[in-house]
Amino acid sequence: MPDASHALVRDIKEARPDHPVLSVIAQRWSPRSFADRPVEPEKLRQVLEAARWAPSSFNEQPWRFLIATKDDPEAYAQMLSVLNEKNQQWARQAPVLILSVAKTTFSRNDKPNRHAWHDVGLAMGNLLAQATALDLFVHQMAGLDPEKAREVYAIPEDFEVVAGAAIGYLGAPDDLPESFQKSETKARSRRALTQTVFEGTWGETAPLVDDEDHA
Numbered sequence: 001m002p003d004a005s006h007a008l009v010r011d012i013k014e015a016r017p018d019h020p021v022l023s024v025i026a027q028r029w030s031p032r033s034f035a036d037r038p039v040e041p042e043k044l045r046q047v048l049e050a051a052r053w054a055p056s057s058f059n060e061q062p063w064r065f066l067i068a069t070k071d072d073p074e075a076y077a078q079m080l081s082v083l084n085e086k087n088q089q090w091a092r093q094a095p096v097l098i099l100s101v102a103k104t105t106f107s108r109n110d111k112p113n114r115h116a117w118h119d120v121g122l123a124m125g126n127l128l129a130q131a132t133a134l135d136l137f138v139h140q141m142a143g144l145d146p147e148k149a150r151e152v153y154a155i156p157e158d159f160e161v162v163a164g165a166a167i168g169y170l171g172a173p174d175d176l177p178e179s180f181q182k183s184e185t186k187a188r189s190r191r192a193l194t195q196t197v198f199e200g201t202w203g204e205t206a207p208l209v210d211d212e213d214h215a
C-alpha cells in the first residue's frame with residue numbers, strides 16, 4: 001500500500017475522543033488486512049511481556065497464550081482451523097495468530113476464579129497497547145470453536161479458551177476479499193460516556209460526564 005493511503009486509513013480510524021487519551025488508545029483499531037511481512041520475534045516477546053505484567057485477582061495471572069506464526073506452516077494451519085470460516089477468510093493474511101486461554105480456578109485453593117476472563121482481558125489490553133506502540137495491529141476473534149481448540153491443543157479441563165487474535169503489520173484494504181473492504185476504511189464510533197457512566201440509580205448519567213454540566 002502506498003504510504004499516502006496508509007496514512008489516510010490511519011487518519012480515518014484514529015479515535016476522535018471527547019477527552020484526550022493516550023495515543024496507543026486512540027491509534028489502535030482492529031484491521032482485517034495485514035501486510036505480508038513477518039513480525040520480529042523480539043516484538044512478539046515484547047507484546048507478550050506486556051500481557052504478563054497485567055494485574056490480576058490474587059495475582060493468579062490466569063492468562064495463557066497459544067501462538068502460531070507463518071514460520072511454521074503446519075502449526076499455523078492448525079490454529080487457523082480453530083477459527084470459524086468467516087474469520088479464516090481474512091485472518092489467514094496475518095503472520096501471527098494467538099489464542100488466549102483462562103485458568104478458571106485459583107491455583108491456591110482450586111475454587112472458581114470469577115475474574116479469570118476479566119483478567120485475561122486485562123492482559124490482552126496490555127498486549128494491545130504494547131503492540132500499538134510497536135506499530136503492530138491486533139484483531140481479536142470470538143468466532144472460533146473452543147472445543148476444537150481444546151482437542152487440538154490438549155487444553156486441560158480447568159482452562160477455557162477465551163478468544164483468538166491475529167497480529168501483524170497493517171495491510172492494504174484492497175488485498176481483502178471484497179465483503180471485508182468497506183469496514184477497513186470506516187470511521188470507528190463509541191457509545192457516549194453519558195450513556196455509560198451512571199450515578200445513584202442505574203441509567204442516571206453521572207454529573208461528572210454530563211455534557212450540560214461541564215459545557
Ligand SMILES: Cc1cc2nc3c(=O)[nH]c(=O)nc-3n(C[C@H](O)[C@H](O)[C@H](O)COP(=O)(O)O)c2cc1C
Nearest residue numbers: 028029030031032087139140141142143144163188
Ligand atoms: C473479544 C472480542 C471478540 C471479537 N470477535 C471478532 C470476530 O470473531 N470477528 C471479527 O471480525 N471481529 C471480532 N472482534 C473485533 C470487534 O468487532 C472490534 O473490536 C469492534 O468492532 C471495535 O472495533 P475496533 O477494535 O476497530 O475499535 C472481536 C473483538 C473482541 C474484543
